[in-house]
Amino acid sequence: MKQLIKHIAIFGKYTISLPVALTAYTGYAMFSESLSYKGLLAALGIFFMSAGASGVNQLQEADRDGLMLRTSGRPLPRKFLSQSAAITIILIYLAFGTWLLSLFNGQAVLWGWMGLFWYNFIYTPLKARTAFSVFPGALVGAIPPIAGWAAAGGSIIDMRIHFLAFFFFLGQMPHFWLLVIKYKNQYKKAGFPVITDYLSNKQLFRINMIWSLATLMSALLLLPFHIIDSKLISAIISISVLMMTIWVIISTYHIHQTTTKSMLRKQFILFNSFYLWVMILLLAEQI
Numbered sequence: 001m002k003q004l005i006k007h008i009a010i011f012g013k014y015t016i017s018l019p020v021a022l023t024a025y026t027g028y029a030m031f032s033e034s035l036s037y038k039g040l041l042a043a044l045g046i047f048f049m050s051a052g053a054s055g056v057n058q059l060q061e062a063d064r065d066g067l068m069l070r071t072s073g074r075p076l077p078r079k080f081l082s083q084s085a086a087i088t089i090i091l092i093y094l095a096f097g098t099w100l101l102s103l104f105n106g107q108a109v110l111w112g113w114m115g116l117f118w119y120n121f122i123y124t125p126l127k128a129r130t131a132f133s134v135f136p137g138a139l140v141g142a143i144p145p146i147a148g149w150a151a152a153g154g155s156i157i158d159m160r161i162h163f164l165a166f167f168f169f170l171g172q173m174p175h176f177w178l179l180v181i182k183y184k185n186q187y188k189k190a191g192f193p194v195i196t197d198y199l200s201n202k203q204l205f206r207i208n209m210i211w212s213l214a215t216l217m218s219a220l221l222l223l224p225f226h227i228i229d230s231k232l233i234s235a236i237i238s239i240s241v242l243m244m245t246i247w248v249i250i251s252t253y254h255i256h257q258t259t260t261k262s263m264l265r266k267q268f269i270l271f272n273s274f275y276l277w278v279m280i281l282l283l284a285e286q287i
Helices: 002-011 014-032 037-060 083-102 106-127 139-151 159-170 172-189 201-220 231-257 261-284
Strands: none
Touching (some): 002 037, 014 139, 014 159, 014 261, 037 083, 037 106, 037 139, 083 106, 106 139, 139 159, 159 172, 159 201, 172 201, 172 261, 201 231, 201 261
16 A cells, blocks of 8 residues: 555655645735635645646656656556556546635636646647757746636736746746756657757756856846835845855856766755745745
8 A cells, every 4th residue: 555655646746746836835825915724725736736747747758758767667667557547546636636726716727727738738749859848848837826826816917926937937947957967868768859969068057057047036026026025035035046146156167167966966956945945935924
């Protein structure tokens, strides 16, 4: 039973679905201006939608997953789950996700399904055809906070949610490119076109630095547009952005000189930790 639960969690990519749910909760809290159990229900709905989308993705890429060391241990390549069992689990995930979001409004349900549609039927097919799929794919990262915002009753024409979603959109590029640099040989073995076919590692490091810095600067846009009003939290975010900017420049210089997996891993972890830190600060303002 314990093994089955483990495989279901891997199939739903819980390590990814949980942060996705947190971004939805952040969107909910930003509009409601409070931390509430209702926001947790909306986040749980997005969690299940994300888990369902991850399952669909693994059905779509089961053969390719089996060719990559990073993904060969997933339930479908290892035959831990049959295709029929996988479809059943996906339907359960999506049913729970849709039901939870329907407790709020139709807009929340729409955005929940929009995330799945864009990830599985736009980004995933493009990933097998072009090395530049990350650009449309990055929109997937912007949808969960919008879904949370909509669940709380927020309007999509409110500029505040656009700046919040823009912050999450920009960070998808560095996140993806660092993975490509680290696992490019595995991606190529599985038949995926990779951006390193067009750019050298050094060129990609520089581009990644520019996108990373743009992401950091976008966090500062949260301040003048009253997404953050607390002077203390505004100061903490400003200092955090400054420190991260210095670190990104220095770490990129070191990677540029000597590419090491440990430095790539540190940059990947710290950059994603910055996202978590900003979300914690955004939520802290609502206390």
